Amino acid sequence: MRAFAAQIIPSDQSLPGADEAGAVYFIDRAFGMPFFADIVPVVRAGLADLDTRARTLGERDFASLSPGRQVAIMRQVDRTPFFAAARMLVVIGTFADPSYGGNRHGAGRTIVGVEHRPTYSAPYGWYDAQPGPSATKPDA
């Protein structure tokens, strides 16, 4: 699962990915959450299938494959219900509230590029910061 997650939202030099976010820790938890009960068997079977495909390539399991071969196998299955369900778990694990076990070290916020503050004040973006008739001050 960890190798799979790392290919869904990969890590790179500038930004963390699902791996740094600890998405798998969330997914461990999700496997026991009633809300995800319907998809857990699908995800488990799909992960086993990834390992089976890896063995036909002579590796022990999916995680042992080179990243390039992992991607090649994922391309074979990326329109299946398993893939959609597993991808969803990776995304949720990357962005959900850290209390669920993932989204560590603010990884989710860093990936989408948001400031982390509980509240904000205007101007919020670039366009409303430009002088002009549109700018409306709070007390205008």
Added chain:
Amino acid sequence: MTQRAYGESETVDFVIVGSGAAGGVLAKELATAGFDLVVLEAGPWQQPSQFTHDELAVERENAMLNLAFEPIQTIRANESEPARLNTGRALAYRRGVGGSSVHFAANYWRFRPIDFKERSRWGSISGTGFADWPITYEELEPYYTKVDWEIGVSGAAGPFDPRRSRPYPLPPLPNKASGVVLERGARALGLHAQVSPLAILSKPYDGRSPCLACGHCSYYGCEFGAKSSTLATVIPKAVATGRCEIRTESTAVRVETNPSGRATGVVYRDRDGRERRQRSRAVIIAANGAETTRLLLLSTSSAFPNGLANSSGNVGRYIMFNGHAGTFGRFEHPLNEYKGPVATRMVHDFYDADPKRGFYGGGGIDARFNYQPIGFALGVLPNDVPTWGAEFKRALTDYFTHSVRFYAHITSLPVATNTITLDHDHPDRWGRPGLCLTFTEHPDDMKAKHWFRDRTEELMVAAGAARLWTQPVLPADGSVHLLGTARMGNDPSESVVDRYHRAHDVRNLFICDGSSFVTSGRGQPTMTIQALAFRAADHIARFARSHDI
């Protein structure tokens, strides 16, 4: 907050079913007027400090909604089809004190005079119950103003506004970047962007704090009390009178009537599922267009074999959701829509229906991107962006802070065959029959969605988006706008309640919520639901005082 508690044997003046947008207002007005009342609320009483920004719980698990309590609803296109599970939006509303006013986006558009007399202007539309309201804008205007001032609405007059008797009590909230680009697009097309009125405080008001721009209005509860939900506004005042008890986790199952056809109280299930009864001199149902329907249809007796107040057969009929359609755009610079309220500018140039369009339909367009990261990553990116891998990740970074949607809020027609009915095969946890939605969009409603999507696309081009994309226009499968299922009218054979929200069939039963709507308006129904509730409360109090109830 300590509150009055009525004993089981006491008969109160009113039982109000529901503490949402309408029920909260009715409770405050009637308790303040000196009446004793019990509000039955199906959900819990959450404090603002219990509201979170937990997207998984709120937006995925629907923790605050009826859908968490009652996960199965059914849907079918017409009566001859078997009902299937509704895996779409379904009939959604919040359970809990304050109802859906707790999680609304707080857009407070008034209806305009045309909304109340559109049938006379436009003519009949086949297959629909398109009709004038029995009241006019002028009659409701004082109550719109009352909503503005009683709960706190921030805004500024716009070029197409109807007459108002008093200015807004609060200035607009700061314009967002999305509002600036919508203004830019509108100007280029000769249209007019105006301030979106919001039931969110721009300044301290009535002992409450102003908005701190946390960016979690839509779907979430406001932990600062700045959003003018009934939880934050009128309910504390109702309780403070010492005459109002909000009885939580109390799910109404039946309105009881006596042999002379008068309502005598409401039977409900408490949190443990035990059946209990609250007697009252009159009953007010304000449970939203879905639950009001269910309660009326469940309240059968020999005198009311088809459900209470249903001699017209119109209880549950004419469900309207408001149509929606939009265009996404990505801009060169950051918009940062994750900050601030949902929408600060809107375009109302297309509000009126126009025969030249070739269909009936009108609406308004605002600029918003009310997505949190999970919903955004799973459902918003353009179709040509890969769903995984390095390009997916790059898009997450490039689009979240730079994107917005121009979003149209559109009329829905009251179609006679669009209904909410009881589904005996899928009961809820208290054994009440579930809800089945029978729904096929009127062709004009689909045409209106397409037409408005084209307008949002033109606006997005004119606003200078670096790229734009749309989502397909689909028929509705549910909504949080639950309108029209106990419509108001002068003719008892065509409507459920009269112009004062009194049930035609039951003298001491009143129904006031989104179900009262005769036509849908252009989205954003809550302002009108509350204006109706303030008006209904005035009349109900008058009837009660003169023993005309």
